[in-house]
Amino acid sequence: TTSFIRNALAQSEHRAALMRIQRQLAGDAAVRALNLLDSSVQREFLAEVAVELRGESLRGAEAAAMRGDKPAVMGRLFLCSDICLVGSAVSTGKPRSGQQAPDATFLLESVLSLDTTAVCEVSNDTFSVGKYREDGTPDKASAIEVHFERPTECYEWLKKMQDAVGRNQRNRVFGVPLEELIERGDHEDGVPTIVATLTEFLRKHALQTVGLFRIPGTTSSMTRLKTEFNQQGGRGVDLEERKNSLNVHDVAGLLKLFYRDLPESVGTFALTDRFIACQTSIESDDEEKKVATMRQILSELPDANYVLLKYLVEFLCEVTEHCEVNKMSSTNVCVCFGPNIIRPEEQTIEYTLNIPKANDALQCMLDFKDRLFTPDLRS
Numbered sequence: 369t370t371s372f373i374r375n376a377l378a379q380s381e382h383r384a385a386l387m388r389i390q391r392q393l394a395g396d397a398a399v400r401a402l403n404l405l406d407s408s409v410q411r412e413f414l415a416e417v418a419v420e421l422r423g424e425s426l427r428g429a430e431a432a433a434m435r436g437d438k439p440a441v442m443g444r445l446f447l448c449s450d451i452c453l454v455g456s457a458v459s460t461g462k463p464r465s466g467q468q469a470p471d472a473t474f475l476l477e478s479v480l481s482l483d484t485t486a487v488c489e490v491s492n493d494t495f496s497v498g499k500y501r502e503d504g505t506p507d508k509a510s511a512i513e514v515h516f517e518r519p520t521e522c523y524e525w526l527k528k529m530q531d532a533v534g535r536n537q538r539n540r541v542f543g544v545p546l547e548e549l550i551e552r553g554d555h556e557d558g559v560p561t562i563v564a565t566l567t568e569f570l571r572k573h574a575l576q577t578v579g580l581f582r583i584p585g586t587t588s589s590m591t592r593l594k595t596e597f598n599q600q601g602g603r604g605v606d607l608e609e610r611k612n613s614l615n616v617h618d619v620a621g622l623l624k625l626f627y628r629d630l631p632e633s634v635g636t637f638a639l640t641d642r643f644i645a646c647q648t649s650i651e652s653d654d655e656e657k658k659v660a661t662m663r664q665i666l667s668e669l670p671d672a673n674y675v676l677l678k679y680l681v682e683f684l685c686e687v688t689e690h691c692e693v694n695k696m697s698s699t700n701v702c703v704c705f706g707p708n709i710i711r712p713e714e715q716t717i718e719y720t721l722n723i724p725k726a727n728d729a730l731q732c733m734l735d736f737k738d739r740l741f742t743p744d745l746r747s
Contacts, residue, residue, distance in 0.1 A: 381413075382411070382412045383405065386404045386405055386411065386448070387404075389404060389446050389453065390404050390405065392455070392473055392474055393453070393455060402479060404448075410449075411448050411450055411451075412448060412449040413446075414449060416444055416445060417516075418442065418444050419514045419515060419516060420442055420443070420514075420515040421477065421514060421515070422514075422515060426456055426512065427456065441456045441457060442457040443456040443457055443474065443477065444457070444472075444474060445514065445529075447529070447532060449482075449532070449535075449536075450483075451479055451481055451482060452479075452482060452529070453478070453480075454479075454480065454497065454512055454514075455474030455476055456475045456477050457472055458473045478497070478510075478512060480497055481536075482532055482536035482537075483533075483537050483538055484499055484599075485497060485499065485500075485529075485533050485536075486498050486499060486507070486511070486599075487526065487530050489526060489588050489591070489592075490513060492523075493515060493516050493517070493518070493519045493522045494513055494514065494515045495525075495526045496508075496513045497512055497514060497529065498511030498512065500599060530591065533598070534594075534595075537599055539554075539598065539599060539601035539604065541554065541560065541601060541602050542594055542597065542598055542625070542626060542629045543631065544630075544631075545630070546560070546630060546632070546634070546672050546673060547672055554601055554602045557675075558671070558675035558676070559675060559679045560602060560676070561603050562597055563623070563626060563679070564602075565602060566607075566619055566622055566626070567623065567679070567683050569608070569614075569616075569619055570619055570683075571683070574620065575687060575689075575694065576690050576693045577616050577617075577694055579694070580616070580687060580694050581620050581623075581624065581696065581700075581705070582695075582696065582700060582704055583617050584621055585618035585620065585622065586617075589615060589618045590618050590622050590625065593605070593618060593619075594625065597622075607619065624708060627680075627708040628708045633708070633709060633711045634676055634709050635669070635673070635709050635710040635711070635729075636669060636670070636673060637711075637712055640711060640719075641712075642665050643665060643726065643729040644722050646658065646661045646662055646665065647725040647728040647729050647732065648725055658736075662732055662740055666733075666745060667745050667746065677709070680705070680709070681730075681733045681734055681737055681741065682741075684702075684734055685734055687701055688701060688734065698731050699727075701734075702727040702730040702731040702734065703727050705730060706723065706727030706728075706729070706731075707723050707726055707727070709726070709730055710726040710729055
């Protein structure tokens with residue numbers, strides 16, 4: 369009953385917000401045609417923010433020019449669960465960011481369907497929103513720059529927009545359950561295509577790179593790559609074409625991010641405690657018992673999880689074979705991957721204290737790979 373009431377109240381709030389937006393854009397025929405309150409669409413209102421808009425094709429820029437204002441105009445983003453509306457303010461004056469009156473009226477500049485929206489960082493206080501062309505690249509001609517007074521607010525909204533876009537993209541590969549990627553066919557021999565693509569690139573170009581996986585990638589570059597993969601799917605991004613311009617640490621960081629973004633860890637929530645217990649309850653020198661226990665745990669993994677974990681372990685072993693050059697010993701790579709591979713559903717203080725044991729469990733897999741991942745284990 370409590371859940372029903374809570375859901376009913378939430379739906380009422382969403383509908384009220386959409387009705388208000390409809391009124392604020394009521395003078396625009398395009399909005400009337402859009403029908404924000406279409407009952408066949410489960411649309412939720414998420415957030416809105418006052419911004420400064422910049423773009424050559426802004427209708428509001430024409431009105432601003434007639435008033436003698438600069439081409440940039442004040443406007444607002446209305447973010448919903450499936451679309452983002454970009455409106456330019458009709459009223460005169462230039463309120464500060466976040467201070468526009470709730471009943472202000474707007475011209476509709478753009479309706480962005482979030483499954484095909486390109487969000488690109490321009491500077492620390494500006495990002496652009498627009499559409500993708502058929503070749504999968506952002507269409508700069510249709511883009512509208514969204515400017516904020518405070519970089520922190522810009523960063524918050526950039527992430528908010530990217531998250532909303534990610535949730536809507538049909539080919540999304542980050543944050544998608546592993547079994548869903550396999551079911552939709554986006555895999556190579558049971559390994560998600562994006563993992564195979566990133567791993568193969570690193571295998572060709574980065575095995576001797578000092579600090580591989582330890583040195584972080586650039587956040588903005590990783591975000592752009594992540595967006596491309598989410599938009600085009602695991603097979604849609606050719607890293608080899610841009611190998612001379614890509615930073616291998618960005619690619620390595622994206623691989624770690626894939627594992628971290630999985631809704632459930634590769635080691636599964638159900639087996640997390642047992643992976644850790646294998647390192648805490650068995651004497652470190654009791655090799656036979658540790659291998660036998662680890663084999664039993666691995667045998668209980670779902671098929672998709674086992675295949676992906678085996679693939680990762682084999683690649684990390686390749687990385688450590690070059691440790692004299694790349695300085696990434698098995699201990700180092702396990703520190704980078706352990707918490708992403710073996711983690712519980714909720715990040716408790718107890719688990720935080722046991723992260724070194726999660727790293728040890730992964731190192732156990734690397735150290736005894738040939739005795740753990742054997743053909744007879746899954747028979």
